[in-house]
Amino acid sequence: MREIEVVDSHTGGEPTRVVLSGFPDLGKGPLSERRVRLDCEFGNLLRALTTEPRAPVATVLAVLTPPTDPAFATGVLYADSGGSLGMCGHGTIGLVHTLAALRRIRAGRHTIETPVGRVDAELEGDGSVSIDNVESYRFRKGVTVNLPGHGPVTGDLAWGGNWFFITGATPSPLETGHRETLEAYTRAIRRALEEAGITGEGGAPIDHIELHAPSPHGDANSRNFVLCPTLTYDRSPCGTGTSARLACLAAEGMLAPGETYRQEGFTGSRFEASYQPGTRGIRPRIRGRAHLTARARLLFEPDDPVSGAFARNPDDP
DSSP states (O other), X not given: OEEEEEXXXXXXXXXXXXXXXXXXXXXXXXXXXXXXXXXXXXXXXXXXXXSTTTSOTTOEEXXXXXOSSTTSSEEEEEEETTEEESOOHHHHHHHHHHHXXXXXXXXXXXXXXXXXXXXXXXXXXXXXXXXXXXXXXXXXXXXXXXXXXXXXXXXXXXXXXXXXXXXXXXXXXSSGGGHHHHHHHHXXXXXXXXXXXXXXXXXXXXXXXXXXXXXXSTTOSEEEEEEOTTSOBOSSOOHHHHHHHHHHHHHTTOSOTTOOEEEEOTXXXXXXXXXXXXXXXXXXXXXXXXXXXXXXXXXXXTTOTTTTTTOOOTTOX
16 A cells, blocks of 8 residues: 655645655656656656545645755655646745744755756745745737637736736636636636647746736735636635736836735735846745645555546646
8 A cells, every 4th residue: 555645734725735755756867857757657646646535626746856956955846636837836835834844944045946947945933935936037928819708818928937828807806706707717718828829938838827907905916816737726826926927017117126016816815026137037036824734644545446536637628
């Protein structure tokens, strides 16, 4: 019987599951290569760890792996039920909080290696975590797709550690009572991008769709709704989505370096963000809080017929 030890947390409502032991060895070499191995060889196990009956909806997995530089705190590969992710902002906040709770790190700055680059994280004295994300940038401005029943929808393509289509064109208020409408709308945008052959740099799929609108509260700059690759919505304000959004605002001259931007998520949780200029775009800083929810040993009997069977297929309507 396989046993895998995990610690669960949530960051602004979005679950993170850190794998402590029991996951197959992913070998050595660049994390980008280990990411390929994760997708090619362990897709069924990823689904089993991130879907019912062993995981809540929207769980993101953080698989610890040795960093290529021993001075780094850890290497990590992020994944959801649809496969690996380049980076995960809420997941990094959850990872740092988990490592601190396990007394593997202390307050201060720590470097974490991801497949898309190094991320510096600072564990604050009050328990909050600030992450200096990978360089983020706007790739294309004013990309338009046509949606049946809605007409043309225009947005920007941006990189924040994952690829995003970001638009202020919303079919309804970004409120929980309109969740089904927003999910259907963002799924339609994703399909339209695929059908039109619109991609990120190097042909990378645009697998995150981000809507933004003014916050209903006066002390936040914006509220967002983010559709993730698994066609579930992000319960947090989305760290990589906030990074991509900041890159677009900076490109438009609408946010100055060092200026605080308060990003509110669909469920009302918040991140504080700012940026410094980068080589190509910006270096975002995202600050949030995570909270532990469980520590467990997950069991996998060899004759269990439903391990990972309830993962949603991203191609489903």
